[in-house]
Amino acid sequence: MAPLPVAFTAGEQGAWRISAITPIRGAGLEAAPRLAVTTGTDPQPRGAWTLRGVVSNIRYTTAEELAALAARQQGLGRPEATRAALIPIRKTAAWWAMAQDERRAIMETRSRHNAIGMEYLPAIARRLHHSRDLGEPFDFLTWFEYAPGDEPAFEALLARLRASEEWCHVEAEIDIRLSR
Numbered sequence: 001m002a003p004l005p006v007a008f009t010a011g012e013q014g015a016w017r018i019s020a021i022t023p024i025r026g027a028g029l030e031a032a033p034r035l036a037v038t039t040g041t042d043p044q045p046r047g048a049w050t051l052r053g054v055v056s057n058i059r060y061t062t063a064e065e066l067a068a069l070a071a072r073q074q075g076l077g078r079p080e081a082t083r084a085a086l087i088p089i090r091k092t093a094a095w096w097a098m099a100q101d102e103r104r105a106i107m108e109t110r111s112r113h114n115a116i117g118m119e120y121l122p123a124i125a126r127r128l129h130h131s132r133d134l135g136e137p138f139d140f141l142t143w144f145e146y147a148p149g150d151e152p153a154f155e156a157l158l159a160r161l162r163a164s165e166e167w168c169h170v171e172a173e174i175d176i177r178l179s180r
């Protein structure tokens with residue numbers, strides 16, 4: 001599959017209403033009423049800010065993990081998933097200076113990112129966008145969709161990941177919540 005460009009534009013237009021923009025680490029982003037998510041060559045509306053990323057290839061996940069994910073995960077756009085979170089993340093220079101096997105050891109062997117995440121599937125649907133190579137302010141734009149009743153589970157997932165060793169390497173994070 002070719003990499004898919006995705007743009008998140010905050011402003012007056014878009015299917016999602018922005019309910020909160022909370023800086024977790026580092027600076028926040030300007031408030032706006034709505035968020036438009038555009039893919040590929042779709043025209044982008046003008047807005048207060050736009051973050052860009054690409055849905056890219058897998059970096060760390062093993063074949064076995066991928067098969068388990070494929071068997072459990074749900075796609076985006078489920079009618080009942082009327083809540084979403086856009087969480088832009090930037091990791092430290094020290095993180096990027098490590099070799100891939102060292103990063104995998106922190107993310108999965110020691111922090112159990114995917115193993116923890118799997119517990120919250122299929123309720124939470126997700127899509128990871130890579131931004132680092134685009135010269136963007138964040139390395140990743142993470143996107144999640146869930147039903148209102150699954151919000152407490154999503155908060156619990158966030159608390160567990162943010163308490164992990166992997167998050168010691170996160171230097172910027174903003175938690176943007178949405179509804180439609």
Ligand code: HEM
Pocket residue numbers: 057058059060061087089091113114116117118120121124125126128140142157158161
């Ligand atoms: C819903 C359950 C989740 C599952 C099953 C999951 C699973 C994964 C997997 C398998 C990867 C590695 C992709 C690769 O091999 O390249 C990954 C990467 C990532 N995830 Fe999650 N995740 C979940 C939730 C979250 C949450 C809640 C956040 C943020 C708050 C998050 C942030 C990230 C980031 C930033 C990366 C890229 C890390 C890097 O490449 O350094 N994930 N996730």
